[in-house]
Every structure is written in C-alpha cells, then in structure tokens.
Amino acid sequence: MNGAKEWAAALPAVLLCAGAVFALIGSLGLVRLGTFYERVHAPTLGTTLATALISLAALIHSIIFETSPALHALLIPVAVTLSTPVSLIILVRASVFRDRPDLFGRNAIADLGRKGAPPEL
Amino acid sequence: MSSVLAWSTAVALLVLNLAMACAVFRMLRGPRAQDRIAASDNLYVNAMLVLMTLGIRSSSAVYYDGALIIAVLGFAGTVAFAKFLLRGGVIE
Numbered sequence: 001m002n003g004a005k006e007w008a009a010a011l012p013a014v015l016l017c018a019g020a021v022f023a024l025i026g027s028l029g030l031v032r033l034g035t036f037y038e039r040v041h042a043p044t045l046g047t048t049l050a051t052a053l054i055s056l057a058a059l060i061h062s063i064i065f066e067t068s069p070a071l072h073a074l075l076i077p078v079a080v081t082l083s084t085p086v087s088l089i090i091l092v093r094a095s096v097f098r099d100r101p102d103l104f105g106r107n108a109i110a111d112l113g114r115k116g117a118p119p120e121l
Numbered sequence: 122m123s124s125v126l127a128w129s130t131a132v133a134l135l136v137l138n139l140a141m142a143c144a145v146f147r148m149l150r151g152p153r154a155q156d157r158i159a160a161s162d163n164l165y166v167n168a169m170l171v172l173m174t175l176g177i178r179s180s181s182a183v184y185y186d187g188a189l190i191i192a193v194l195g196f197a198g199t200v201a202f203a204k205f206l207l208r209g210g211v212i213e
Contacts, residue, residue: 006123013129016177019158020133020140023170027143030163036156039147042164046140051166054133054173058185061177063127076173076192080166083196087162087203094206095155 008064012057019053023044036095038086047084051077123178137174141167158202162177 029042030056055073062070139147141164169191176184 006125007129009123009126012177013125016133017129017136018138018166019170020174024136024140024143027140027163028165030147030160031143036153036159037159039156040159041152043144043159043166044162047166051172058173058177061180062182065180066182070182070185072189073173073176075170076185076189077170079189079192079196080169083192084147084162087196087199088159090207091155091162091203094130094203095153097166097207098155 005064009061012061012064015053015057019050019057022053023050026050036090040092044084044088047080048077051080093094126177133174134171134178137167137171141171154206155203158206161202162195162199165191165198168196173211202206 009052009111026043026046033039033042055077058070058073062068062073144160144164144167148157148164150185151157169188172188172191176182176188
C-alpha cells in the first residue's frame with residue numbers, strides 16, 4: 001500500500017511542476033514583452049493553466065493522502081477564471097483612455113512603453 | 122510524505138518564487154502605471170499558487186482557504202486600481 005501511494009504521488013508532482021513552470025513562463029513574458037498591450041496578455045497563462053494544474057494537483061493529492069477530498073480547492077480556479085478577464089479588461093480600458101489623442105490629434109503618450117520613448121506619465 | 126512529493130514541491134516553490142521576482146521587477150521598473158498594476162495582479166496570482174503549493178507540501182487544507190481569499194481580494198484590488206486610473210477616484 002505504501003509503495004502504491006509512493007507511485008501515485010508522481011501524478012500530483014508532475015502536475016505541480018508543470019503548473020509552476022507555466023506560471024514562470026507567464027511572468028517571463030511580463031518581463032520581456034515590449035509594450036503594455038503585449039505585456040498584459042502574458043500573465044493570463046499563469047491565471048488559467050497554472051492555476052488549473054496546481055489545483056488539480058491539490059485535489060489529487062488530497063484524494064490519495066487524506067481522508068476527504070479537498071473539493072474547495074476547485075473553487076480557486078473558478079474564482080480566478082471569472083475575475084481575471086474582468087479586471088484586465090477594465091485595466092486595458094483605463095490604458096486606452098490614458099492613450100487617447102489630445103485636442104490637436106496628437107497622441108504624445110501612446111509609445112511610452114517602447115525603448116527610447118519619453119519618460120513616463 | 123513521500124520523497125518525490127517533497128522534491129516536486131520544493132522545485133515548484135523555487136520556480137514560483139522566480140515568477141514572483143519577475144513580477145516584482147516589472148512592478149518596480151514600470152514604466153507606466155498600468156504596467157505596475159498588471160504586475161501586481163500577476164504577483165498576487167503567483168502568491169496564491171505558492172500558498173496552494175504549501176498546502177500540498179504540508180497536507181493541510183487550511184492553505185486553500187487563504188489562497189481563495191487572496192484570489193477574491195486581489196481581484197478587488199486590481200479593479201480598484203484600474204478604476205482609479207480611469208476616473209481619478211475609486212468611489213464617485
């Protein structure tokens with residue numbers, strides 16, 4: 001029985017490491033991409049795939065090692081999946097509002113995220 | 122606790138801490154306010170994943186409640202920051 005549990009623990013271990021690597025890829029995209037409108041896409045990899053994989057690992061771990069399955073760990077991907085698009089779309093709308101052209105049709109702050117751009121506003 | 126699970130949670134904690142370091146770098150670097158808000162959003166998501174990994178490591182379901190609270194309150198914080206950028210105030 002103990003050996004079977006040892007082998008069964010490999011499944012949540014693999015899911016956990018895969019989820020952590022996906023979260024790292026999303027955060028690296030946050031560092032490396034060029035402008036804000038590209039950058040805002042990258043962390044959603046962490047909020048969807050990594051959260052789903054790690055909560056699945058938590059559920060399988062609780063089924064294997066504990067008396068009752070931790071079903072409320074499944075509430076977390078539901079909450080994050082529902083809340084992330086809402087918050088990011090409000091954030092992007094705020095960014096579009098800040099990038100609007102001024103009275104003379106110029107858009108002085110649109111390229112602020114790029115290299116060599118004027119300092120931040 | 123099995124040894125494969127101990128090793129995998131240690132590796133996952135290390136990787137998630139690297140991800141949090143990336144988010145902190147972007148939050149300090151900027152260059153604009155919405156970049157910092159997106160970075161803080163990513164930071165709380167990674168902190169929530171760290172809490173779930175700690176819950177697996179210690180076989181305790183209490184950590185999942187804390188992760189749920191971080192998920193819900195982090196959403197409220199990001200929406201409040203974005204609303205501030207949009208209007209210059211949170212409550213109108």
